[in-house]
Amino acid sequence: MLVRKERWCRGVLELYEQSGLTMPTNEGREQKLRRLDRLVIDRLIEAAQDRGIFYQTVRCPFEEGEPVYAGGMIKEQSHIQIAVRDRACISGRIFLVGSKEISNE
Secondary structure (H helix, E strand, C coil): CCCCHHHHHHHHHHHHHHCCCCCCCEECHHHCEEHHHHHHHHHHHHHHHHCCCCCCEEEEEECCCCECCCCCCCECCCEEEEEECCHHHCCCEECCCCCCCEECC
């Protein structure tokens, strides 16, 4: 069951106001310091956990920059960020194609 975005946003805003806290904002050069976005993702994951749904990782695309070519949707700085929330998902080994195995341990 998905939480309706309007109700959820209103609830988070009210919680911050009642606590005397200021809602975080995305800041920095070109708004790339995403404090508000992180809050949104963290709170949605907490709501899912309350329903017994657990996420080990989160992946989110960010479309940034100018189009690479006229009329295109591919942007110069588009990228995907991955957040690993469960340390059990991280291996101590790194495998490189065509190279020897490297260990972080």
